[in-house]
Amino acid sequence: MIRVAQLGLGIMGNGMAINLLKAGFPLSVYNRTSSRADALVAQGAQAAPTPREAAHDADVIFAMVGDDDASRAVWLGEHGALAGAKPGAVLVECSTLSLAWVRELAAVAAERGLKFLDAPVTGSKDAAEAGQLKLMVGGDAGAIEQARPALAAVSQQIIHFGPSGAGATMKLINNLMGAVQTAALAEGMALAERAGLDSAQVVALITNGAPGSPIVKSKIGMMVAHSYADTNFALRWMHKDATYALRAADELGVPMPTVAAARELYRLARNLGHNDDDFAAVIEALRQRA
Numbered sequence: 601m602i603r604v605a606q607l608g609l610g611i612m613g614n615g616m617a618i619n620l621l622k623a624g625f626p627l628s629v630y631n632r633t634s635s636r637a638d639a640l641v642a643q644g645a646q647a648a649p650t651p652r653e654a655a656h657d658a659d660v661i662f663a664m665v666g667d668d669d670a671s672r673a674v675w676l677g678e679h680g681a682l683a684g685a686k687p688g689a690v691l692v693e694c695s696t697l698s699l700a701w702v703r704e705l706a707a708v709a710a711e712r713g714l715k716f717l718d719a720p721v722t723g724s725k726d727a728a729e730a731g732q733l734k735l736m737v738g739g740d741a742g743a744i745e746q747a748r749p750a751l752a753a754v755s756q757q758i759i760h761f762g763p764s765g766a767g768a769t770m771k772l773i774n775n776l777m778g779a780v781q782t783a784a785l786a787e788g789m790a791l792a793e794r795a796g797l798d799s800a801q802v803v804a805l806i807t808n809g810a811p812g813s814p815i816v817k818s819k820i821g822m823m824v825a826h827s828y829a830d831t832n833f834a835l836r837w838m839h840k841d842a843t844y845a846l847r848a849a850d851e852l853g854v855p856m857p858t859v860a861a862a863r864e865l866y867r868l869a870r871n872l873g874h875n876d877d878d879f880a881a882v883i884e885a886l887r888q889r890a
Contacts, residue, residue: 615728
């Protein structure tokens with residue numbers, strides 16, 4: 601059986617690791633805060649003190665971290681996973697990252713005789729725990745087949761969008777649309793509140809009408825309740841993803857004024873202290889000014 605490493609044990613990475621263990625893969629794990637590995641060790645994982653040691657002898661190496669800086673930290677340097685990866689191993693970067701960094705990482709991996717897949721995910725923490733994520737993959741089809749048993753253990757669907765960077769691009773598109781929809785919902789709800797409309801009627805009409813997308817349905821209750829502690833996706837990460845999407849748009853020459861406006865609203869909410877709250881808290885930036 602192939603050996604697997606998991607770098608990053610946050611909300612999503614921990615769920616992925618649980619399912620890799622359930623599938624019976626020998627698993628080594630690394631997290632910057634080492635105590636997050638304790639429960640996985642009790643289930644049979646081996647904790648490593650560095651990404652390099654976690655990657656040693658692994659056939660497939662997953663990473664699920666917060667941003668470009670965290671990704672660089674786990675892959676590069678003397679103690680990074682690239683220094684410990686054996687030739688022919690498949691690197692699977694599941695984090696939501698900038699297109700520029702994904703391309704750079706793919707090139708470095710190729711130089712070292714390693715295979716690389718950018719494979720960010722869609723799905724909540726519940727989907728991660730249930731092994732029901734969807735993987736949006738960029739990279740070589742042969743590398744996908746080599747890693748498929750491990751990919752299948754953490755996901756319900758593997759969608760190959762094209763060469764390196766294609767998965768990362770699709771994930772940014774997915775998240776920029778979620779950011780805009782949620783910002784628009786926040787504006788609508790803030791206006792309804794200021795106008796004195798009955799919130800139950802407003803929620804019923806929106807969720808059962810044309811605007812009632814899955815993301816709107818999942819966030820509207822949090823906004824009405826002013827409750828964001830049950831974080832599926834932190835507001836700071838949505839702000840980060842909108843930023844990365846705008847960088848990709850600049851590179852490709854695509855104007856994105858709506859995303860730029862939405863990012864500003866998330867920035868305002870971050871300044872109010874909602875960094876680690878669910879991104880539905882973006883409405884608080886409007887309530888503070890209404």
